[in-house]
Amino acid sequence: MKADSIALLEFLGASKRIFYIPVYQRNYDWKKLNCITLFKDIESVALDNKRDIHFLGTIVYVEGESNAVFRSFNIIDGQQRLTTIMILLKAIIDLSEDENLKADILESYLINLRCSDNLRIKLKPMKSDNLNYKKLIDGQIEDIDESTRIFQNYKLFCDLIRDSKLSTDEIYRGIQKLGIVYIELNQEKENPQVIFESLNSTGLDLTQADLIRNFLLMGQEYSLQEKLYNIYWTRLEKMLPDAMISDYIRDFLTLKTGRIPNKDNVYTDFKKYYNEKYHNYSESFNVEEFLKELTSYGEYYGWFKFCNSNDTIINEYLIYFQKLKSTTVYPFLLSVFAEYFMYNNIKIDDVHETLKILVSYIMRRLLCEIPSNALNKVFAVLAKDVEKISDTSMHSKVTKVLATKIGKAIFPNDSLLNEKLLLRDIYKFPHIKLVLEQIELKMGKEIVSFDNITIEHIMPQKLTPKWKLDLGRRAQEIHEKYLNCIGNLTLTGYNQELSNKSFEEKKAIYINSNINITKEINSYDCWEENAIISRGKSLIGIVAKIWFCPDEINKSKNKVSDTRTEFDFSDDVDVTGRTPCSINICGEIRAVNSWKEFLEAVCRIMYDFDEQIFRSLINHNDFRGKSRKIIRDIPLNKYIKIANGIFVEKNLNANQILNYSKLIVEKFDYDLETECSYTLKPIY
Numbered sequence: 001m002k003a004d005s006i007a008l009l010e011f012l013g014a015s016k017r018i019f020y021i022p023v024y025q026r027n028y029d030w031k032k033l034n035c036i037t038l039f040k041d042i043e044s045v046a047l048d049n050k051r052d053i054h055f056l057g058t059i060v061y062v063e064g065e066s067n068a069v070f071r072s073f074n075i076i077d078g079q080q081r082l083t084t085i086m087i088l089l090k091a092i093i094d095l096s097e098d099e100n101l102k103a104d105i106l107e108s109y110l111i112n113l114r115c116s117d118n119l120r121i122k123l124k125p126m127k128s129d130n131l132n133y134k135k136l137i138d139g140q141i142e143d144i145d146e147s148t149r150i151f152q153n154y155k156l157f158c159d160l161i162r163d164s165k166l167s168t169d170e171i172y173r174g175i176q177k178l179g180i181v182y183i184e185l186n187q188e189k190e191n192p193q194v195i196f197e198s199l200n201s202t203g204l205d206l207t208q209a210d211l212i213r214n215f216l217l218m219g220q221e222y223s224l225q226e227k228l229y230n231i232y233w234t235r236l237e238k239m240l241p242d243a244m245i246s247d248y249i250r251d252f253l254t255l256k257t258g259r260i261p262n263k264d265n266v267y268t269d270f271k272k273y274y275n276e277k278y279h280n281y282s283e284s285f286n287v288e289e290f291l292k293e294l295t296s297y298g299e300y301y302g303w304f305k306f307c308n309s310n311d312t313i314i315n316e317y318l319i320y321f322q323k324l325k326s327t328t329v330y331p332f333l334l335s336v337f338a339e340y341f342m343y344n345n346i347k348i349d350d351v352h353e354t355l356k357i358l359v360s361y362i363m364r365r366l367l368c369e370i371p372s373n374a375l376n377k378v379f380a381v382l383a384k385d386v387e388k389i390s391d392t393s394m395h396s397k398v399t400k401v402l403a404t405k406i407g408k409a410i411f412p413n414d415s416l417l418n419e420k421l422l423l424r425d426i427y428k429f430p431h432i433k434l435v436l437e438q439i440e441l442k443m444g445k446e447i448v449s450f451d452n453i454t455i456e457h458i459m460p461q462k463l464t465p466k467w468k469l470d471l472g473r474r475a476q477e478i479h480e481k482y483l484n485c486i487g488n489l490t491l492t493g494y495n496q497e498l499s500n501k502s503f504e505e506k507k508a509i510y511i512n513s514n515i516n517i518t519k520e521i522n523s524y525d526c527w528e529e530n531a532i533i534s535r536g537k538s539l540i541g542i543v544a545k546i547w548f549c550p551d552e553i554n555k556s557k558n559k560v561s562d563t564r565t566e567f568d569f570s571d572d573v574d575v576t577g578r579t580p581c582s583i584n585i586c587g588e589i590r591a592v593n594s595w596k597e598f599l600e601a602v603c604r605i606m607y608d609f610d611e612q613i614f615r616s617l618i619n620h621n622d623f624r625g626k627s628r629k630i631i632r633d634i635p636l637n638k639y640i641k642i643a644n645g646i647f648v649e650k651n652l653n654a655n656q657i658l659n660y661s662k663l664i665v666e667k668f669d670y671d672l673e674t675e676c677s678y679t680l681k682p683i684y
Contacts, residue, residue, distance in 0.1 A: 002184040008056055008085065009176055012122070013108045016115070018072045020064060020124045021079045023229035024217040026210070028083045028129050028149050035084060035153050039160045042088075046166060046174030053179040057081050060183045064222050070119065074222055076185070079125075083133075085175065086110060086123050087150060090136055091157035092175075096168040105172070110137055125150075127230070208266040209245035215271060216287050232291035239302040248301040252294065254331040258381045262674060300337040304330055311348065317355035323434060326362045328375045333358075335383035339394060346394045353395035360547040361402055364412040366431065367543070368420035374408035377568060377673070385564075399550045407572030413554045414544050421543070422536050427455070427484035436491050436517065439542050444516040453515070456492040458527055459483060460500040470503060471528055478529050487536025490518045503527040565680050569662050569672035575654045581679040585665065595657045596640070596650050598678070602661040603642045606668055613668055615646060622663055625649065630660055 012019075045054040057078060064072035075082060089109055093102045107113050111120050125133045132144045136154060144151045161171060213233055217225045240248055250266045253259075253273055261269040278286040303309040307318040321329055336354055339345045365372065382401060389397040402411045412420070426432050437450050460467065461483065468475040482488050492498060492513065498506055503526065513519045517539070524531045565581075567573055580598045583590050583605075590601040607614045617623055623630040630649045632639070639647035652660065665676055 002186075003181060005179055005181050007053070007176065008178040008180050009109060011059065011180060011182060012085075014071075016070045016112055017122055018064075018070065018112075018119060018124060019061075019082060019122055020072060020074050020222050021083070021126050021129075022074055022076075022217065022222065023126055023225050023233075024214045025075075025079055025126060027126055028080065028133075030080050030084050030149065030153060032152075032156060034080075035156055036160070038084060039088070039157065039164075042171060042174035042178070043164060043166055044174075045177045046170050052177060054174075054177050056085075056178045056180050058181045058183060060185065062185045072222070076218070078180070083123065083125060083129075083150075084153065085178070086133075087136070087154050088157045088175070091154055091161055092168050092172055094139075094141075095158060095161050096172075098169065101169065101172065127226070207242070207246050208263075208270075209242065209249060211267040212249060212270050215267070215274075216291065220287065228287055228291055232295045236295050236298045239298055240305070244301075244305060245298075248298055249294075251301070251330045252297055252334065254380045255334050255383055258384050260376055260380050260674070296342055297334050297338065300334055300341065301330065303337070304333060311351075313352050314355065317352075317359060320359050321362075324359075324362055324366065324431065326372075326375070328372070328379050329358055329362065330379075332379045332382040335386075336394060350394045353393070354398055356548075357395055357398055357402070357550065360549065361411050363431075363547040364417055364549065365410075366429075367424075367426075367435070367547075368412045368416060369424065370410065370412065371408055373570075374572065377571065378405065378409050381564075399552055403550070403552045406574065409572070411549070411553050413549050415554075417544055417549070418537070418540055421486060421540050422533070423481070423485050425484040426486050427457075427489065432489070433491075435486075435543065436489065438546050439539055440491060440515055440517050442542050442546055443520075450491070453491045453493055456490050456494075456498055456518070457483065458488050458490060458503070458506065458521060459532070462500055464500050464502070466502045467500070470526065474529075478532075482529065482532045485532065485536055486539050487532040487534070490521065491515050492518055565682050567678055567680070568674075569665060569676035569678070575658055575680065578654065579681045581681055583678045584676065586670065586675050595652075595654045599648065599650065599652070599657045599661055600640050600642075602664055603640070603648050606664055607642050607646070609668060611643070614642075614664075617664065617667060618646065620667070622667075623660070 041054060059078035059082065060076040061073040061078075062076060064074045066072055086109070089105050093105050093110075096102050110122060112122060121134060121137050123133065124130060129148070129150060132148050132150045135141070135144045136150060141154075144154075146152075161168060164171065166174075217228060217233070220228065236245065246263075246266055249270060250261050250263065253261050253266065253269055257269070257273055259269075274286075274290065278290065303314075304318055304321070307315045307322065309315055309318070321327075321333075333355075336346075336351060340348065340351050362375070365375075382398070385401045386394070386397045389400050391397045391400065405411055410416075426435075429435075433450075433453075433455060436455065437453075459471075459479065459482065463471075463475060463479055471478050492510075492515065494509060498509060501509075507522050510518050510521050521527075521535070524535070564573075575595075580592050580595060583592060583598060583601050585602070585605050588605050590605065592598045592601055603614070617631050618629075618633050620631075628649070630652075632647055632649075633645045635641065635647050638649060638651040640650045641647055662672060662676075665672065670676055
């Protein structure tokens, strides 16, 4: 590394220099306030005869392809300031009446005289800015895109110069007093990416995607940077909006690693994954091959978001995932799409069936009110779980894996669906209209427009005297219990007209409905408890067919053992009969051979982390136990000594030890999903 201070114009003014703004940098984007502040500083220093220098900032660069005649500089940091000064110098040229001054500025700082066109202009901004900047230097002001920051800041500087009390000569004198510290990095000895991260850690607000792009391109020669950026990264940006690229790479990493990166740590996890996977290859091969893969997966991710693949059926399922707001499935969908579109390992029918199973899995869980947070982990590792299954089709493998899920990750079978849905208060369920519409589409032969259709309560939300008489002495009880359940809901375009009418009056309207689930209500003579239950069961039967449950799962009765060996502390798993192997809490790993050792390891790790917090658990209500305290300050025979005055009960079963261990860790505010894990011996 070479560093020194120098006058800015001396740095720019040496002959035959080219300053490249690498393609991984952001477009020129200095705001109006930044420019006004700079201009006022220049005016101030121009008037101050006691000041010889005004520090502008740092310029960090790597020397690029150079020869005896030309030197090129790849600017790593300082491109915004550098470009702004060039624009200001051009504004001075255009407003000055001193021809010698104009020629001096142009030929010293903005162009290289008597050079070919590609080397004539000293500053080479990013491709998206370069054309407009070239027009500016060449005096083609009327042809510049007025929406660009280059044009706007040029016009601003022209206005500031006109309004200034200083002449163009004096403003130029102020610029001559600007100084910088330049830092020249040795490409072979220093890592430009590390320097860049350090310089921008508290400054430019870079996204995770920005940092990843810079990491992949920064170490390459400028010509290779342009090639890789133009062929791959710009394509990725066209397929995905800027804000979406970071989310995409997070899901890509989840697929590849089986772990979900924190949103603020995507770049850190990306570097770790990339370096571990590609460290054996040459650098250029790394980037090229990786960007090919990243761009291909990015195209699939764009389909997820815009539902615009080249397959109509796939798009219908993608729309479904969007309606259900189920983005946690995306990492696994990337795997499925790669198997078909990239590797040709599966057939299109297999893709359709796989998507069908996934939609059923997600919808059934929603209908049964099973918390969705478990799905993050399910879909994070599903691709790896599927690889372990020996079968011919993807949908069959997925079915077998999902059939093993229990607890919070369960795939609800028909029995559980009936149990949870029949009496559920479902009226406020976000997708209830979708459910009723799908039932109608399954029942009816005609296509119905649902645009102006609303949800109707057959037994009304407010009981009239007639309804109370019809429902009998238990009217209030029946109303409270069944009002919002699925059996009492239907679709109609006449909700306002129906209102609180009696059942007989409603039937007279229902009979003329073109909606089958409403028209069929006429088969009921009266509307009371048994009718609501009967219709509810009938509708649930149709729901079970729409979002079907594979036979393997229906037969399993949702009690198949979980055969995985790696778990997060957030996983809900029955460890009866299983033996632990290791525990990992925030990188602290301990090998264990029994649940007693497991509990002791957790306690010692957490005690070492914060003795005071651990001692406070002695009197915590969560550790009182049914018969005696789990953590106490008095020694007993069946207790493990953790430290003086701290003893932990060891006479507990496997699940009790696991749950108390989780509870202990929770008290230290650790993230059970991302920071704590354990392994079990395989089931043979």
